[in-house]
Amino acid sequence: MNNIELILPEIFISLSIMFLLILGVFKKNSSKIIHNISLLVLLITAVITFNETLSIKQIILFNDSFVIDYLSSFMKIITLIAAFVVLLISSNYLRTFKIFKIEYPILILSSVLGMMVMISSNDLIVFYMGLELQSLALYVLATFNRDQLKSSEAGLKYFVLSALSSGLLLYGCSLTYGFTGSTNFNVIATQFDANEYALTFGIVFILVGLAFKISAVPFHMWAPDVYEGSPTSVTLFFTMVPKIAALTVFIRFLYVPFLNLIDQWQMILVFLSIASMLFGAIAAIGQKNLKRLIAYSSISHIGYALAGLATGSNDGIQSSVIYITIYIIMNLGFFSCLLMMKRNNIYYEEIDDLSGLSKNHPLLSISLLLILFSLAGIPPLAGFFAKFYIFKSVIEQSMYFLAIVGLLSTVIAAFYYLRIIKIMYFDEEKDGYDKDHSLWLKLSLTVSTVLILMYFIFPSQLIDAVSKINII
């Protein structure tokens, strides 16, 4: 039991969840206090993770089923911080819809716990446990605004499709177990017989399941509907936090148990990546709803992150991690803007509602302008560097086709980002929005915008942080 401090973050967060549940049951009107305690819990967990595990190179615990290395610690910290910010800026939104309930923060905490287990899993069963814990919490979160038809629809859709993909995933896991005789990643890696076709099937099923979770084309169909229907604060959570965990699991699966089969999965990943980049860029052009648009844009961004993974090199993994980190910051800024588009207790989320925003809200629109240009990947903003690192590692492996398709889809994607800018800056103004936003919302927008804008001055910090990730 001398390794207990290594899983202290997970233990702490699960105990807190139980405590908060009990508190919520016995204390009336405790939603505010539970909200605040949850914030604190996320913060403390992040600090514990930072202190206890960040310096560890690699330790495998519990019969080799739970791995703690730099990748897992880094991704956990990002997950926790992202969840913290989501919780921080969503309270006003929830109050407006009268869904400021105790379940919301507790569900977020449970899904974060599930993700942390996923991130650290080194065993098929542990991985599946974490996956289901986070998924179940997410289904409920999607339907959280249950009085609205769209929200219920989103939750149901998400549940049915996600259950299907979990089934596929489980089938893949069982095939893998059946032909290697173990659920442990490291054992699987050594027992792998590359000539066994059934194993290839196993990989394909597992990849399909994972691709569904990160909404890569062609397994993306749920994303636009779920993103649109869910409450905006939950959409913000969906677009960022589960993707971090799913990407980590992707990395883990590809580079630990299946590394020997790189020839097989590389093709699949290249296809997933190209399809996501292109489809995300083209399908977003026709969207009218900002949340749907950001759903397609996130599909296309996931395509770039997958392009990094497809390289099969450590550089590629690092560039994917950098990409997802920068993507999260940009997304945070974008949703902060979306949460500010409120007038008389109604939130607006159509693109046309942004019309002439620059005249009434110059500061808000300049932030959104920078965020959008950054999402489009125009230098010198952070989004450009994210893409630059990806293409650097892709071209290192001489995958020119992938690089050129990726860059061409940035041009297509630029079109719909420009369209939003056009509506904000070139069109006639409408009524202004409320200006009394919570301090946290303003702060998150300011911080994310400044980070995006100023990233080019200190680009090395993030690279240094990520360069310790060493999987292969």
Place this chain on the structure above:
Amino acid sequence: MNFPILSSLILLPSIGALFLFFTKSKSENKITVKYVALFTSLVNFFLSIYLWFLFDQTTSAFQFVEDRIWIEGLINYKVGVDGISILFIILTTFITPLCIVSVNNSVTKRLNEFLIAILIMETFMIGVFCSLDLVVFYLFFEAGLIPMFLIIGIWGGERRVYSAFKFFLFTLLGSVLMLVAIISIYWITGTTDVVQLYELGIDTKYQNLLWLAFFSSFAVKTPMWPVHTWLPDAHVEAPTAGSVLLAAILLKMAGYGFIRFSLGLFPSASEIFTPLIYTLSVVAIIFTSLIALMQEDMKKLIAYSSVAHMGFVTIGIFTIQQQGIEGSIIQMISHGLVSAALFLCVGVVYDRMHSRLITTYGGVVTIIPKYAILFMVFTLAALGLPGTSGFVGEFLILMAVFKDNFLVAVLASLGVIIGAAYMLWLYKRVIFGKLINSELKKMIDLNKSEAFTLICLAIPTLYFGFYPEPLINTIEVSINDLIDTYNFSVASKQ
């Protein structure tokens, strides 16, 4: 080498922009806002003149070099100037304050933001001409799209949205392949430092593809036929100051890029692709000159003439002779001055009559005589009359081409004649003839600031027309060295 003069040149406009960002743009401090912007750009101009003064003309090495690690092991922030780039920097810092002076009437709304966009644009343009690292170059090259997109889109004319999108997407599409090429160069040679790349050279087997990738970007930006179609749209819809920046400086980025990167880094590919450049340029010169002849819209006419003039520039560069490249650079500087002035001239009458159609005007010579004189000077400079800077450039280029390829030279000279035709015809229809439109009688002649900007542009146009020596002295050694390196590497590979 203690004071980082180039970084100061790059940063100063941005600092001015930041200052403007924090001042409230109310109607009463419109003047103040303008003076702040003007002051910033003037300081920058004098700083660049000081740079020219310090510049050592006897060496072709890069001077005022600053080299700092930016991303460990990947990119260095490296800037420096040689004879080729210094003139473009001065052109940029010279045109920007004139742009700011000229925004008087044309920009009525959001003056503050407009000036910020112009100053940010100046930062990026100077950055392009200074950078000695491919990634840094790309960064500045692309970043310039953002302010220009906003300048066209917010302050432009009726079809501004279409033009802004067309400008942005065309240029972005051209540039992405350059990014692939830059990263490939990094993996082939292990560096993106231009100076090191000059010394190392790039393996011949890669050069052709890399050259084409760079070409795709520069061809769109130049713009060369057949990807020139964004330019007339962008020019027509952009506000006067935007057109001036676009014509005077943005187009020169591509010409500069051809000299610095296409010739410098890929000599053997440049030799292979010279016929391609010649063909496209000759087509551009004749085709766009004929189109210009038929234009109803003054701005569009000048835009098409820009395409034709840039055609001369690309021909000159790819003659790869001392005279040709010198001519190209002088032509670019001259075109920077003259096209800027012509757009300002159109802006002057547009501000008064709100029409750019040639048919609106006619017979205004007696009403606005001062304007007529200055317009005459620039019209003649645009068609390359001896005694103006336009002549020097075109003459040098044609001399070099005659040595290289007789047919191209003849066709290009034909372009000069058509050029003279459309410019003179434009002048005749606008200034001379009968005064039919009675509205024109209300026109007021140039006010002080308009006269000042135009005279500021006329002086160097005439001065360098009679005495181009200062320009040639500055660029001579660098070009000489470039050509020597080029000949050496081409000869050694055969």
